[in-house]
Amino acid sequence: MDLPTVFPDLTPTPQDDGPSPICAIQYSPNFTEIMSYFRTLLKTQELSSRALQLTALVVEENAANYTAWWYRRKCLKSLNSDLGPELIFTSEIGGSNPKNYQIWYHRRALLSDLLGGKDDAKYELKYVDAVLRDDCKNYHAWSHRQYIVRSFGVWEGEKEWVEGVVGRDGRNNSGWSYRWFVVFGEGGEVDLKSEVTYTLNQCTLDPHNESPFKYLTGLLKLSSASPDKFLNVEGRMEECLEKCKGWDSVHAKCFVVDFDEDEEVKKRVCRELMEEDKVRRKYWEGRLAKI
Amino acid sequence: MLFGSTGLGASTSAQTIVSKLPPELKGQGLPEPDGEVTFEEITPEKLAEMQAQQMAKMKAAAELAKANAGKFDLSKNARYLHYSLSGLPEPYESLDTNRLTLAHFCIQSLYILKDQRLFHVLKGKEVRDRMIKWIYNLKVTQVLDGSDGGEPKTVEGFVGGTFLGNAFKDVFQSPSSAAPNASDTPTSVHLAMTYCALLTLLTLGDDLSHVDAHRIMLGVKSLQNLDREKDGILFGSFKSHGEGSESDMRFCYCALTIERVLWKLLHPQQPWNGKDSTYVDKGALLEFVKRSKCYDGGIALLPDQESHGGSYFTGLATLELMGSVDEVFKDRAEPIDWGVMRQIGGMQGRRGKVEDTCYSYWVGGGLNILDGGENLYLDKEPLHKYILKCQHPMYGGFGKAEGAPPDVLHTFYSLGYLSLSGFAGEGAEGGLGDIDVTLGCSKEAGDWIRDVDKTYEVQVKEKELRELQALKAAST
Numbered sequence: 001m002d003l004p005t006v007f008p009d010l011t012p013t014p015q016d017d018g019p020s021p022i023c024a025i026q027y028s029p030n031f032t033e034i035m036s037y038f039r040t041l042l043k044t045q046e047l048s049s050r051a052l053q054l055t056a057l058v059v060e061e062n063a064a065n066y067t068a069w070w071y072r073r074k075c076l077k078s079l080n081s082d083l084g085p086e087l088i089f090t091s092e093i094g095g096s097n098p099k100n101y102q103i104w105y106h107r108r109a110l111l112s113d114l115l116g117g118k119d120d121a122k123y124e125l126k127y128v129d130a131v132l133r134d135d136c137k138n139y140h141a142w143s144h145r146q147y148i149v150r151s152f153g154v155w156e157g158e159k160e161w162v163e164g165v166v167g168r169d170g171r172n173n174s175g176w177s178y179r180w181f182v183v184f185g186e187g188g189e190v191d192l193k194s195e196v197t198y199t200l201n202q203c204t205l206d207p208h209n210e211s212p213f214k215y216l217t218g219l220l221k222l223s224s225a226s227p228d229k230f231l232n233v234e235g236r237m238e239e240c241l242e243k244c245k246g247w248d249s250v251h252a253k254c255f256v257v258d259f260d261e262d263e264e265v266k267k268r269v270c271r272e273l274m275e276e277d278k279v280r281r282k283y284w285e286g287r288l289a290k291i
Numbered sequence: 292m293l294f295g296s297t298g299l300g301a302s303t304s305a306q307t308i309v310s311k312l313p314p315e316l317k318g319q320g321l322p323e324p325d326g327e328v329t330f331e332e333i334t335p336e337k338l339a340e341m342q343a344q345q346m347a348k349m350k351a352a353a354e355l356a357k358a359n360a361g362k363f364d365l366s367k368n369a370r371y372l373h374y375s376l377s378g379l380p381e382p383y384e385s386l387d388t389n390r391l392t393l394a395h396f397c398i399q400s401l402y403i404l405k406d407q408r409l410f411h412v413l414k415g416k417e418v419r420d421r422m423i424k425w426i427y428n429l430k431v432t433q434v435l436d437g438s439d440g441g442e443p444k445t446v447e448g449f450v451g452g453t454f455l456g457n458a459f460k461d462v463f464q465s466p467s468s469a470a471p472n473a474s475d476t477p478t479s480v481h482l483a484m485t486y487c488a489l490l491t492l493l494t495l496g497d498d499l500s501h502v503d504a505h506r507i508m509l510g511v512k513s514l515q516n517l518d519r520e521k522d523g524i525l526f527g528s529f530k531s532h533g534e535g536s537e538s539d540m541r542f543c544y545c546a547l548t549i550e551r552v553l554w555k556l557l558h559p560q561q562p563w564n565g566k567d568s569t570y571v572d573k574g575a576l577l578e579f580v581k582r583s584k585c586y587d588g589g590i591a592l593l594p595d596q597e598s599h600g601g602s603y604f605t606g607l608a609t610l611e612l613m614g615s616v617d618e619v620f621k622d623r624a625e626p627i628d629w630g631v632m633r634q635i636g637g638m639q640g641r642r643g644k645v646e647d648t649c650y651s652y653w654v655g656g657g658l659n660i661l662d663g664g665e666n667l668y669l670d671k672e673p674l675h676k677y678i679l680k681c682q683h684p685m686y687g688g689f690g691k692a693e694g695a696p697p698d699v700l701h702t703f704y705s706l707g708y709l710s711l712s713g714f715a716g717e718g719a720e721g722g723l724g725d726i727d728v729t730l731g732c733s734k735e736a737g738d739w740i741r742d743v744d745k746t747y748e749v750q751v752k753e754k755e756l757r758e759l760q761a762l763k764a765a766s767t
Contacts, residue, residue, distance in 0.1 A: 016457065018428055023378075023393040023394050025379050025390070040456070064388060066532065139592070143593065150523075181596075214588075218586030278670075280668075282667060283627075287624075
């Protein structure tokens with residue numbers, strides 16, 4: 001896009017950084033030219049298809065320019081543009097900037113107009129799947145998935161899906177956190193017993209994996225905080241403690257210190273942890289002192 | 292840089308080539324040496340010797356860097372930060388709208404280094420004043436038309452750079468105008484940039500006399516999500532700006548800190564109580580933080596999400612400023628457990644992730660808030676060691692991991708943890724400059740902000756003492 005040809009009637013606005021700027025960036029000539037035309041447009045507030053094209057260049061140079069995304073949405077609205085191609089454009093820019101907040105926000109702003117119902121929402125989940133395949137811990141992608149599931153009520157199948165994610169990598173804590181969301185997020189009765197069983201199995205598979213132990217801790221604390229809300233997990237605590245005592249793992253031992261009622265046992269395990277988990281020696285010392 | 296000083300420079304090569312040219316090609320467009328210059332024939336033996344010398348030089352440089360690796364290098368770090376303040380390379384283009392955060396990181400870092408080029412009372416004044424002017428130039432006014440149901444009003448705040456194309460204005464020359472400049476591009480105030488601007492201005496010794504505290508707080512207020520029905524899980528949280536922005540814990544922290552900073556200007560006679568809801572609705576904010584607490588004792592950026600080091604700090608600092616830590620965490624052991632478990636040697640930001648220097652501050656700072664500044668829980672020695680491994684041995688500055696290129700964000704958060712944990716090891720024997728951990732700025736700026744909590748008499752006495760100290764410092 002040759003800017004002087006497309007905008008013959010506009011005078012580019014140079015950046016005025018004053019006599020002694022700080023943290024001045026050594027822009028490429030291309031960046032400077034694009035931004036100079038964009039600055040003029042911001043002043044004239046021209047909402048046209050050539051303005052829309054220019055915002056594409058701006059966000060390609062700097063996807064974090066929130067003003068350009070905002071201006072782009074104004075153009076789209078004013079031109080009554082088809083948002084389908086815009087979603088594809090957003091996916092393309094997102095592909096090279098998976099951790100950029102502005103692109104994810106733009107996507108969501110489009111979707112609020114685009115998604116008609118559950119089928120559309122499920123289709124969007126496939127996009128999230130693709131991003132998570134490249135980076136299974138991408139915070140934005142998980143957040144986006146929650147937004148879609150919550151907004152469109154597409155809870156069905158999510159628990160099985162995330163079981164697959166955790167099954168492939170039990171140490172993916174984002175998966176564990178998401179499991180908590182799908183189990184408790186929808187509301188309604190939760191079969192806490194089967195949650196405990198699933199989690200305990202995961203602990204058995206890898207006793208050195210912190211994620212299931214903390215999930216288990218969360219479950220048991222929740223059930224003791226509101227016993228009537230969930231199915232009875234009585235008896236399971238003993239089973240959990242029994243198993244944890246059999247594992248030579250920091251996380252299993254931490255569970256014992258958290259829940260065992262025998263103070264002598266707690267103290268002994270704390271002392272073991274002081275030796276074995278050296279980086280947290282001071283922490284365990286503190287826990288010991290509090291028993 | 293390394294290869295610029297190899298000694299196998301261009302002229303040597305040219306001479307070598309010319310001297311080796313077959314007679315029939317001499318004088319065929321290639322530069323003939325002046326008659327007086329005689330050339331040493333570069334024999335293969337000579338070349339091998341030169342190369343060996345060169346290798347030895349490079350090896351020595353590498354060994355020197357290796358020998359110094361892991362040692363705190365005050366002067367290289369200061370040089371890196373001054374260099375960054377004066378200009379940043381092209382890859383920083385993606386931060387063009389966030390230059391104020393970069394300035395904040397550099398200036399707070401130089402404070403931690405007790406850098407005299409910038410912070411000497413007299414000698415640094417001119418530089419500081421120029422910076423203060425540039426920052427005030429980023430102040431914008433925004434007219435809210437009342438479409439949100441409220442009265443139309445003019446609010447104030449900062450943007451992160453000069454990307455909008457407004458003409459440079461010197462606040463010291465023209466009085467702070469009530470109405471927006473007619474030629475200015477309409478824009479929205481930005482919470483993170485306003486946070487950085489205020490704290491950086493204070494650290495540079497400004498007294499915020501060119502901001503309108505009430506108008507800034509009206510801008511902050513306009514960005515809180517307070518429609519329970521429409522905002523859903525976001526109820527109580529803050530957007531970063533009004534041009535279509537995500538909302539999360541980061542901006543809650545920025546909003547509340549801005550109010551904390553300006554409290555003194557808004558209520559000169561009243562200690563901060565963390566409960567007043569004239570601007571920031573504290574009840575709604577508290578509810579949001581409560582809902583962002585995770586099952587594992589950590590805090591997420593948004594309700595239902597995964598615990599994260601960044602939101603751990605911003606969430607805890609938000610609670611600390613409202614005096615509500617114990618209301619949300621009945622037992623501090625839970626968030627403490629989450630924090631200490633993040634230590635591998637260095638700190639990770641989430642369970643199962645790799646170490647990254649910035650979480651030293653996010654998680655270390657969160658724990659510092661929880662234990663009242665005692666630093667009881669983390670093992671400082673391996674953490675310091677990890678941070679120092681990430682210091683660039685040649686250029687200074689810190690990267691996120693060993694071998695990663697340095698950047699100003701990781702430099703600030705690395706230095707921030709070193710400061711809060713009392714690092715005074717080799718290279719920093721005199722100790723580092725103190726920071727206000729919760730507010731994320733120099734202790735001096737923090738003291739200015741927290742001054743209002745003290746009685747008038749104490750304020751006057753402390754002011755006198757400060758002036759005396761400044762005089763003393765100026766004379767040295």
